[in-house]
Amino acid sequence: MHFNEIEAIEPNTFSNLPSLERLFLHNNRLSRIPVGAFRDMKSLRRLRLDSNTLICDCHLLWLSEMLKEKQTTTQAAATCEYPVSLQGKSLTALSFDDFHCKKPQFTEEPTDVDVSFGGTVYFSCKADGDPEPEIVWLHNKNEIIPEEDARLSILNDGTLMITEARDSDQGVYECMAKNAAGEAKSRTAQIRYYGDRGR
Structure with missing residues (x-):
């Protein structure tokens, strides 16, 4: 593939080629x-x-x-x-x-959120670094995988959104910023419920 004026390759172009020498x-x-x-x-x-x-x-x-x-x-x-x-x-x-890498540093960390049952929760998290850090969220020290629960999503700016808040969402939340230079963990935050639980 040399001398082909190739300008870019995709992340998985050559992955899973265990026999290529x-x-x-x-x-x-x-x-x-x-x-x-x-x-x-x-x-x-x-x-x-x-x-x-x-x-x-x-x-x-x-x-x-x-x-x-x-x-x-x-x-x-x-x-x-x-x-x-x-x-x-x-x-x-x-x-x-x-x-000249820069480890992630937080510019905004999550804070406790008051919400009524069934409401929507937003936890903010922003970080700088070079390269731009990836934001990962943890709930009770376990990584949140939005694909496993349709109520959870990580927005483009790193914000964690939880819709239809319920009992099982209680606990400790923290965000982690990761890049090639290292990782950083934010302070922790919790959801506080008010009003009638209704469920």
Whole structure:
């Protein structure tokens, strides 16, 4: 797949190819490699990403760490094009500090919410970081998976929305912000009910 002027690859393009031994992507126009692009490639022995336009910022930290872990089994060539200070340097030669990552820091944390039974609850959570942190919510220390309960959803700005509040929603809520540089946990918050339970 080299010399094809490829500009982008999707996160799962090469995942789940356990028998693939050699992947040549050199001499393309790739500037970013999505997280997990080479997941479950257990037989990979050679990977070429040189002669691309790789931007060696925090978004590529995961790849640098993966290549360092696999140095004994996988021969890899991947060099930076940007920033200029890292031009021509191998990804495996870079340290954590070279990527200028910023661990997540909260700009807004959840607070206790008063709600009547059957009402809608909103817990806010916002965080900065580089790369932009992913927001995950915990209820009584267990990760909330919105797909498992239609009443729960995580909005685009990180807010947790709970509709039709009920007894089982009581307990401790906290949000976690995660990125390649690390993770942070917010203070905890609870739902307080008022009025007639009605159920």
